[in-house]
Amino acid sequence: MGLEITFLGHSGFRLSDGTHALVIDPFLSDNPVAAMSAEQIECDYIALTHGHADHFGDTVEIARRTNATVIAAFEICNFLGERGVTRVEPGNHGGRIQTDFGWVAFTQAYHSSSYEGRYMGMPAGLVISMGGHTFYHAGDTDLFSDMQLIGEIYHPDITAVPIGDRFTMGPQLAARACDLIGAATAIPIHYRTFNLLLQDASEFKPRTATVLELNPGDTHRLT
Ligand code: NI
Ligand code: MN
Numbered sequence: 001m002g003l004e005i006t007f008l009g010h011s012g013f014r015l016s017d018g019t020h021a022l023v024i025d026p027f028l029s030d031n032p033v034a035a036m037s038a039e040q041i042e043c044d045y046i047a048l049t050h051g052h053a054d055h056f057g058d059t060v061e062i063a064r065r066t067n068a069t070v071i072a073a074f075e076i077c078n079f080l081g082e083r084g085v086t087r088v089e090p091g092n093h094g095g096r097i098q099t100d101f102g103w104v105a106f107t108q109a110y111h112s113s114s115y116e117g118r119y120m121g122m123p124a125g126l127v128i129s130m131g132g133h134t135f136y137h138a139g140d141t142d143l144f145s146d147m148q149l150i151g152e153i154y155h156p157d158i159t160a161v162p163i164g165d166r167f168t169m170g171p172q173l174a175a176r177a178c179d180l181i182g183a184a185t186a187i188p189i190h191y192r193t194f195n196l197l198l199q200d201a202s203e204f205k206p207r208t209a210t211v212l213e214l215n216p217g218d219t220h221r222l223t
Contacts, residue, residue, distance in 0.1 A: 001017050001018060001131040001132050002017065002018065002131050002132065002133075002221060002222055003016075003017060003130055003132070003133040003135070003221070003222045004017075004018070004131075004219055004220075004221050004222075005135065005158070005187075005214075005219065005222070006035070006217070006218070006219040006220075007035065007187070007189075007216055007217070007218050007220075008026065008027075008028065008034060008035045008036065008216060008217075009027075009028075009031055009033040009034045009035050009193065009216035009217075010025070010027050010031055010033065010034075010054060010189065010193045011024070011025045011027070011049065011054070011055055011137075011139070011160070011162065012024060012025045012026050012027055012031075012034075012057070013025070013137070013160065014041070014043065015128060015130055015131075016131075017101055017130050017131030018131070019101070020044050020045070020099075020100060020101040020130070021042060021043040021044055022044065022045040022046070022047055022101070022104075022128065022130065023041055023043040023046050023047070023062065023068070024046075024047050024048075024049070024126065025047075025048060025049055025054075025055040025057065025137075026038065026041060026046060026057045026059060026062055027053070027054045027055055027056070027057030027058070028041070028058050029057065029058050030053070030057070031054070031193065032193065032194075033192065033193055033216050034216060035216035035217035036217070038057075038058035038061050038062055039065075041058075041062050041066070042066060043062070043066055043068050044066075044068055044069065044100075045068055045069050045070075045071060045099060045101075045104075046062060046063055046068050046069070046070045046071070046072075047070075047071040047072065047104055047126050048070065048072040048073070048076055049109065049123060049124050049125065049137060049139030050073070050109070050111060050112075050113035050120060050121075050122075050123035050124060050139060050140060051073070051075075051076050051079075051114055051115035051118075051120025051121070051123075052112075052113065052114070052115065052140065053115065054193070055139075055140070056076075056115055056120075059080070060080065060083045060084075060085055063080070063085045063087070064084060064085060067087060069087040069088065069089055069099075070085060070087065070089070071088075071089045071097055071099075071104050071126075072088070072089075072090065072091075073090065073091070073092060073120060073121030073122060073124060074090040074091070074092055075119060075120050075121035076120050076121060077089070077090035078090075079115065079118065079120065091104075091106050092106055092124075093107065093122060093124060094106065094107075101130045102128070102129035102130045102131075103129050104126055104127070104128050104129075105127040105154065106125075106126065107125040107127060107136075107150050108122070108124070108144070108146065109122075109125045109138065109140060110141045110142040110144050111123040111139065111140040111141050111167075123139055123141070124139055125137060125138045125139040125141065125150070126139065127154045131222070133157050133158065134154055134156045134157055134158075135157075135158050135159070135160070136150065136154060136156035136158075136159040136160070136181060136183065137159075137160045138159065138161045138162065138177065138181075139162075140162055140167060140168045141162065141168060141169065142169055142173070143169055143173040143176055143177050143180075145180065147177050147180040147181050148182075150181060151180060151181040151182040151183070152182075155182075156181065156182075156183045157183055157184055157185065157222070158184070158185040158186075158212075158222065159178065159181050159183040159185070159186050159187070160186075160187040160188075161174045161177050161178060161181075161186060161188065161189065162174065162188075162189055162191070163188040163198060163201060163204045164190040164191035164193075164197035164198045165191075165197065165198045166196055166197060167190075167196075167197075168190050170198060170203075171188075171198065171201065171202075171203035171204035171205075172203065174188065174204055174206075175204055175205050175206045175207070178206035178207075178208075178209040179206055179207050179209075181209075182208070182209075183209055184209060184210060185209060185212050186204075186206050186209035186210070186211055186212065187211075187213075187214055187220075188204050188211065188213060
């Protein structure tokens with residue numbers, strides 16, 4: 001089967017096992033480094049880490065057009081219902097949602113979550129099982145020691161961690177996060193997009209994980 005991971009820019013990804021496709025945090029229209037437009041996205045699922053605009057992005061438009069099911073916090077799903085998105089799978093931390101490709105689990109993220117001033121539930125990390133692989137997207141977060149527990153429980157083989165500083169971990173804390181998580185491969189995210197964020201990944205040096213820097217539009221394949 002395998003897993004195909006395409007970086008959309010900022011914190012966004014499209015994951016595919018060749019049959020199903022899941023998009024994470026589709027922030028495209030207002031994203032200066034987006035790899036593609038919202039109209040070009042084809043997917044069966046959209047999963048959101050939290051409600052901030054640089055993650056929620058084009059969720060409503062993509063969900064309406066593609067009829068994709070949105071996996072997100074309970075509060076985000078309620079909001080989506082008000083916007084006419086009815087195919088939703090609400091969840092919360094510790095919970096796992098079974099899908100036709102595998103599952104998505106919600107983990108904690110040390111951050112905040114709101115949209116247009118409205119509370120959007122707890123921010124999350126997402127662990128996704130697809131195509132025989134396990135991908136841990138840490139969301140927007142500070143470093144926390146339970147990342148080690150997430151590593152022990154889910155054994156992700158690949159992880160995406162924010163390194164951009166200011167709103168999330170910077171590169172030194174993100175490297176410590178990777179040491180706790182224990183995944184073989186680490187993709188740096190949430191940097192370069194805006195002036196306020198770190199502009200390069202040169203200081204991101206996890207001890208064991210191999211750093212995989214993806215440019216928006218790049219695809220990495222795990223067999
Ligand atoms: Ni955020
Ligand atoms: Mn963010």
